[in-house]
Amino acid sequence: MILVFSGHNYKYETESLCKMFFSCQRFQIEYEAGDLSRDNLIFTRVKTGKTHTLFYAFVRGEGKFFAKSIRVPKDSAQEKNEQERLLCLCVHRVLSRYVGQGTKWGILTGIRPVKRIHEYWEQGMDDMAIHQKLERDYLVSPQKVDLCITTAKTQAPLLQLTQPKSFSLYVSIPYCPSRCSYCSFVSHSITNRSALKLVPSYVEHLCREIAYTGDLAKSLGLRLESVYWGGGTPTTLEPDQLAQILQAIGQSFDLSTLREYTVEAGRPDTITEQKLTVLKQAGVGRVSINPQTFQNPVLEEIGRRHTAEMTIDRYKLARQVGFDCINMDLIAGLPGDDLAGFCRSVDKAISLGPENITVHTLSVKRSSRLFQSDGLPQNLKDNPAGEMVDYAQHTLMEAGYRPYYLYRQKNTLENLENVGYAKPGTEGLYNVYIMEEVHTILAVGASGVTKLVNPYTGLIDRVFNYKFPYEYIDHFNVMLERKRKVAEFYEQQF
Ligand code: SF4
Structure with a gap:
């Protein structure tokens, strides 16, 4: 697969997410948008205009083509993490459709998802708010969120x-x-x-x-x-x-x-x-x-x-x-x-x-x-x-x-x-x-x-x-x- 980054440098998260859909495959990375009509190509772009920022991804291959864009006011997506998240939502959407199924962990790519639960608790979030955040913002399945919360609860006294x-x-x-x-x-x-x-x-x-x-x-x-x-x-x-x-x-x-x-x-x-x-x-x-x-x-x-x-x-x-x-x-x-x-x-x-x-x-x-x-x-x-x-x-x-x-x-x-x-x-x-x-x-x-x-x-x-x-x-x-x-x-x- 060829993976193209255009207008951004969010290589780690984007590539990690792509690997979740194409296990064991190597990606050929390109930073310039060359011939976009090639097959086996995943294209990702972030483009900031005067008032809005556009996040865009498409995938082409095996006779299929899927695209997704998200456009948000410029002020709402200035932080790197938020930009990465929005771009990953686009990538996740197109790849889910391409391979015919999503992933139970959504766009979460980290190896320690339970650490996140402890951090959310420290920020004052309750379990329902954590469910909402992980399911809505990161597309994690309710079952995996439950598993993380239950695990974090078992750990809490041990960490003390x-x-x-x-x-x-x-x-x-x-x-x-x-x-x-x-x-x-x-x-x-x-x-x-x-x-x-x-x-x-x-x-x-x-x-x-x-x-x-x-x-x-x-x-x-x-x-x-x-x-x-x-x-x-x-x-x-x-x-x-x-x-x-x-x-x-x-x-x-x-x-x-x-x-x-x-x-x-x-x-x-x-x-x-x-x-x-x-x-x-x-x-x-x-x-x-x-x-x-x-x-x-x-x-x-x-x-x-x-x-x-x-x-x-x-x-x-x-x-x-x-x-x-x-x-x-x-x-x-x-x-x-x-x-x-x-x-x-x-x-x-x-x-x-x-x-x-x-x-x-x-x-x-x-x-x-x-x-x-x-x-x-x-x-x-x-x-x-x-x-x-x-x-x-x-x-x-x-x-x-x-x-x-x-x-x-x-x-x-x-x-x-x-x-x-x-x-x-x-x-x-x-x-x-x-x-x-x-x-x-x-x-x-x-x-x-x-x-x-x-x-x-x-x-x-x-x-x-x-x-x-x-x-x-x-x-x-x-x-x-x-x-x-x-x-x-x-x-x-x-
Ligand atoms: S380290 Fe574990 S997986 Fe590797 S050879 Fe030994 S027993 Fe097998």
Whole structure:
């Protein structure tokens, strides 16, 4: 598709909106209105006259042509945000007609729609006013507005727990037993010999970074709220390697204020009783054991080397070891899955009774094996992801789970969302803190991104670690040097 910007520079919002209609496609961007009679062309224009401003969009292709304009008094649309909104309404209208359906999130393109609800509440808006605004001004469906408001209500008391100098610790373990077809993370399969060889050195460097970061946190008087190990699949490591990292964290940070300690044991094929015991004894209270689906043929198709039976077995094992807070991830829209299969997976997860169930919508990222540059792969077209997500929401809420965090990603099927559901009182705090950006996340390990948050001003700054384990090890001192920015941030901001 060719995307033309004329008379404006609202590239980010406009292009993001177009991508919601044409998943996985690349756009050829043009800033000058060349030959407008070409096919596969989306044209957007903002033109300000003496008294009025005109917003205009058209799309041409496949023998179809749709156009939409909005003309408003000049004074009413001077702000950038309002101009973008009006232009996006035009684009949304023409693309909805072109593809034959709208989007449930309307023209909202951001990844954190729940943050908006908290902001609206702070401005004094009630739920009805929020409904009106999001439905009328942003074309969001009533169901999604409800979901956002319910999620924000679950979060409200959890956000109260955090203090100005609170922070959470993220530990990155970028290793997995094999690579899933939809994976876009920097995760190395340990079936690769050179990746496996690096693991001991990686763990050793990670422990050094943990010690360095712990000193930093203590010197700045920061208060640790939650620890989260992700990646990757942390339980890919051997029990003694897990113990080494757990010990480094215990020695480097003051854990007396800790409210939650989570380790992703996402792949059931990595879980053993010994590993679970090591984690439990060191104070880990929450683990994720992720079925993704309980359909064995689907698991095989996406490259997961475990069965549904193994997931159930490892879940029971975690209960025996004493874990009383377990999360299970499911994915709507996996290749090879169908509505009935997905519904059975939701029902199965509920019947096992984990405290948290997170429902993701499949996202086809550029760096995943599923990605094709000319659009969605054939086996994902006409996928009933929307019905799957609706079934999950309805069934989980009936079973007593409440949504407690929600985010959106690019290139998800039907532009749907990811939602974490929890039995009341068991919500995963780290997920709320990172999504709502209420306090600093100090990240350690390859591909970790430290996010510095000033809760008074909302100012956010980031420090990036090297992405791949070999870079992380090779440039270790450079990376520690970068972390000085953490101290500078607190000295300047607080
Ligand atoms: S378990 Fe997660 S991180 Fe590992 S390969 Fe699969 S999607 Fe990627």
